[in-house]
Amino acid sequence: MLRATIYWIISFSLLSLNLFSQQARIDSIRKQIPLLDGNEKIDAINSLTRGLMYNTPDEAMDLSNQAIQLSEETDYPEGKVMAWINQGVIFNQRSSFQEAKDILNKAKTTSEALDFQYGLAYSNLSLVAINIRENNYDKAIELSFAGIAAARKINNVDLEVSNLINIASVKQILKDYSSAEEFLLEAKKLVEDHPEIPKIRLGQINGNLGIINTTNLDYGIALEYYKEALVVFESTESQAQVANVLMNIGYAYAQLKDFPNANKYYDRAEKIWIQLNNQRSQxxxxxxxxxxxxxxxxxxxxxxxxxxxxxxxxxxxxALRSQIYDLLFKAHESLAIYDKALNYFKLHVALKDSIASKLTKQEVEQMTKQFEFEKIKSQQEISLQQFEIEHLKVIKSRQVIFVISIILLLLVIWSMWNRNKLKLKLLINEKEKLLVQQEVMLNQHNYESEKDKLVIYAKGLLSKNENLEKNIIELEDKLQADEHNSPDINDLISKMHNAINGDRDWAAFVMYFEAVYPNFFSLIENHKKIKLTTSEQRILALLKINLSNKEIAALLNISSDSVIRSKYRLKQKLGFVDSKEMLVFLSNLA
Incomplete structure (x- = not known):
């Protein structure tokens, strides 16, 4: 029952175009019409029709017929399209659904032929309700999106909002309430961003949000939305929309067991439907x-x-008749009038099955009609098609030759381009290879140069130390012969010994060494997981540049035996079996 209520409310609200006006605006248009002529007069009559169709539909129908007649006299097809759309809405309001569908489809076809986007947008919008009534929801959504595209082409934001509301309404019928809410919120944002949009749209959005909350059984929040919508509709004097919301409010109160309030709103709705002579709504x-x-x-x-x-x-x-039969069945069953209850139950089931099979039957009939039409059409066109086939064969052969020529030309161009590209790539590779070789040679030259500098510096230190050592020995020999030793002479000998082992010379050596063998000591320490002392570093560095024990002893001012012992201790610390293995390790270390 709730679904049926929502279905009717949504179907009716989908017919609401931008057709609502204040009474002052209607009166203003009435006064202007006699002063106008030509297309302007037709547009004014159509505008007045839209303002009257819900409150005085008979007068609105007469005005639309007048607009159609004037459009034919002045050769103004766009004016006739808008008059047809107005008549479609009035037919739908009167429950003359087939007439509404026929005239709206005529308006849509003519709009497409004229590329009349305004008429196309409004005919699509009005046809949505017809497709919903026929349970053709996919078509209804397709028409709504087409209406949005047309509305954007003519920069009509109000029409875009109406189509968004329609899509949300269809989503509600399909029970996709989250999507419905998204479309409603998008429509609401457009209304808030464009104050020129009629307030009626906000009423429709609030009404639909109320329906969503009704479906979710949250009747308290639904009533708040419905009453906000009611205020808007009453201010626009849209009686049909007012009655629509009054019925919704009555339904919500009934679900809350507030029957006095439900009756009060049903009474108000019924009174309006009687005034509008809407039998179905009554x-x-x-x-x-x-x-x-x-x-x-x-x-x-x-x-x-x-x-x-x-x-x-x-x-x-x-659908509505099926619901009525279902309620009659329940009421008679509750009164124990079982014969009538059974009769109404059968009627309810029959209509329910009929609704389910109706779409399939319509589809079969449509396919049969289409097949017969295509059969007749194909018989009439056979001779023409044969001639066209021969003509197309000639054109096709020319096209094939042309396409093949183009393809061959493209292949030649591609082949030449590819060959040049390959040559260029090979040339670049050769140049890059040459640059790499030059860079390797330069690096090797720099390496050898630095290595030579290191050896020369080490040899210089060795020569210096040997000369100093020789001078020290000579000086000590002379002092031993001289019984009167001077303290200054002894101090000078001490400084000469210190000069041999000086840190400044070692620092300079380390600078040269690390230029040739960067990270040498840290590589050893990381590889062997040890920490080297300064003395050990000196021994290893001198071994790395292939100095003999004697040369090392002279550089460090120690004896050759001390060098041998230091090498032995280093061998054990580094974990080697013999000194040769250690020297190979040092030689291979970068």
């Missing part, structure tokens, strides 16, 4: 009242209202 109010009365266990009153609804059977669609 029947819908009766159906809603009966649901409430069954809930109150007033089964006989519910039956009376349902029978009043069936009196308007000619205006009812299958």
């Amino acid at each position: 029947a819908f109010v009766f159906k809603n009242r009966s649901e409430m009365l069954i809930e109150m266990a007033d089964f006989q009153s519910a039956i009376d209202y349902l029978n009043k609804a069936l009196e308007k059977e000619v205006f009812l669609d299958l």
Whole structure:
């Protein structure tokens, strides 16, 4: 029952274009029409029609017929399209659904032929309700998106909002409430960003948000949305929309068991539908009242209202009739009138099955008609097609030759380009290879140069130390012969010994050494997991540059035996079996 209520409300709201005006605007247009002529007069009549169609549909229909006649006299097809759209909305309001569908499709086809985006947008928007009534929801969404595209082409934000509301409404029917809410919020943002959009849109958005909360059984929040929508619709004097929201409010109160308030709003809705002579909507109010009365266990009153609804059977669609039969079955069953209950149950089931099979039957009929049409058409076109086939063969052969020529030309161009590209690549590779070789040679030259500098510096230190040592020995020999030793002479000998072992010379040596063998000591320490002393570093560095024990002893001012002992201790610390293995390790170390 809730789904049926939402279905009717949404289907009706989908017919709401930008057709609502204040009474002052309607009066203003009435006064202007006699002063206008030509296309401007037709546009004004169509605008007045849109303002009157919900409150005085008969007068609106007369005005649309007048607009059609004037459009034909002045050769103004766009004016006739808009008049057709207005008539489609009025037919739909009167529940004359087939007439509405036919005239709206005519407006849509003509708009496409004229490339009249305004008419195309509004005809698509109006056809949405028709497709929903036929359960063709995919088509309804397709029309709505097409309407959005058309609205953007004519820069009509209000029309874009209306289509977003329509898509949200279809999503509600399909129970995709999260998507529905997203489209409604997008529409609401557009309304807030564009103050020129009629307030009626905000009412429609709030009404749909109320429906979503009703579906989620959150009737308190739903009532808040409905009442906000009611304020908007009452301010725009849109009686049909006012009645629509009043029915929703009554339904929400009925679900909250607040039957007095539910009755009050149903009364107001029924009064408006009677004024508008909308028979189907009156029947819908009766159906809603009966649901409430069954809930109150007033089964006989519910039956009376349902029978009043069936009196308007000619205006009812299958879905609404099925719901009425279902309620009559429940009411009679509760009163133990089982023969009538069974009869109504059978009617309910039959209509329910009919609704389910209706779409399949319509699709089969449509396919049959299309097949017959295509068969006749194909017979008439056989001779023409044969001639066209021969003509196309000639054109095709020329096209094939042309395409093959183009392909061959492209292949030649591609081959030449590829060959040049390959040559260039080979040339670049050769140059890069030459540069790499030159860089390697330069690095090798620099390495050998630095290595030579290191050896020369080490030899210089060795020569210096040997000369100093020789001078020291000579000086000591002379002092031993001289019984009167001077303290200054002894101090000079001490300084000469220190000069041999000086840190400044070692620092300079290290600078040269690390230029040739960077990270030499850290590599040893990391590889062997040890920490080298300064003395050990000196021994290893001198071994690395292939100095003999004697040369090392002279450089470090120690004896050759001391060098041998130091090498032995280093061999054990580094974990080598013999000195040769250690020297090979040092030689291979970068």
